[in-house]
Each structure stands twice: as structure tokens, then as C-alpha cells.
Amino acid sequence: MQKVFYVPGQTAIIDYAREIAPNAWAARCSWLMLQEIRVRHPGAVLGDEAEFLQAQEHAHGTRPQRVTESRYDYALSRGQVLDFHAGDAGDSFILQGREIGDLVRVYARAKGKYWSFLALPTITHAEIWQRIRRDQPRLIDN
Numbered sequence: 751m752q753k754v755f756y757v758p759g760q761t762a763i764i765d766y767a768r769e770i771a772p773n774a775w776a777a778r779c780s781w782l783m784l785q786e787i788r789v790r791h792p793g794a795v796l797g798d799e800a801e802f803l804q805a806q807e808h809a810h811g812t813r814p815q816r817v818t819e820s821r822y823d824y825a826l827s828r829g830q831v832l833d834f835h836a837g838d839a840g841d842s843f844i845l846q847g848r849e850i851g852d853l854v855r856v857y858a859r860a861k862g863k864y865w866s867f868l869a870l871p872t873i874t875h876a877e878i879w880q881r882i883r884r885d886q887p888r889l890i891d892n
Contacts, residue, residue, distance in 0.1 A: 754799045755784065757791050761806060761851025763799070764791055803852060807870050810850045813885045814858070814865040822857050822864040829855075835875040842878045844871060858882060 753767035755777055764787060765777035775796055776783050787794045826834075830846035832854065840860025849855055853868040858878050865882055873881075 752799045753796055754802055755787050755791075755794055755796055756802050757793045758795060758805065759809065761810060763802060764794060766799075767796055803870055803872075806851050807853060807868075810853055810868065811870075812868045814867045814882045817857070817864045817866045819862075819864055821866070822859055825855070825857050825866075832871060837875055839875075839879040842875050844869075844873065 753769075753775060755764040755767055756762070757764070765779050767775040768778050770776045774783070777787060780787075784794065784796050825845060826843060832844045832846040834843040835841070840858055842856065842858040845855045845857075847854070849868055852870065854871045856867050856869050856873060856878055858865045860879075867881070869878075869881070
């Protein structure tokens, strides 16, 4: 993953970072360094993109919640599907449009039950079902 400038708690990366000397980083677009970026973005930090994305999901991601079959079908037929997977656990898909920062809406279906939540677009089918089992175990087993 790459280095990025961002303000913790905000949903957008300020800019990707470019190493201009050993342990010296500047913004790719503006060539500003961290102290200069902090003038416009107080509290800005330099960190790994993966850390930023995980913090964003932790702060703004949602737990799986039951939804109706109609809502699932509407999202599948009307939304721009980024990824769809049908497996033994059930079906799941990710909508392309961003909802909060880099988070996307995920839908899942198994045994006549339907769920939806916000997550990173890199979530896998297996991770979707792990999250549903972790957060809603009685709903998937019943």
C-alpha cells in the first residue's frame, strides 16, 4: 500500500504521498510537505493507505442489518453492481457507488434472509459471511 496524507476521522484522503528523499514525503499533486498541508488541513498526518481505509471502515462502517427481499432485489436490479458472488453460504454483491468516503453498500442473501451494511469495496465474499455470522449469528442459523 501507498503512503497518504489524511486527517483522522475524515472520510477522504488529502493526497497520496511521494518520497522525495529518505523519510521525506510530499503530496503528489501539490508537492506540499506535511507541515504545509497542516496549514490548510489541521491535524493532517502521514500514514499508510491501508491504515486509513481500516480506520475509515471502523469509524463509518455499519453492522449487518436485516433488509427486505424487495430492498435486496431493487439494489441488485437498479444499482451498479461492482461484484457479485454466489456460493454455498449464499449470494452477495457490492454496489459500485460510494456512500461514505470509500465505503460501499454490501448486500447478502441466504436461506430466505437478507442483509445490508457498509464496508470497504475490497471485502471478499467469505469476509461478508464472516461478518454476518459474527454480528448476527442467530439470524443466519435460524
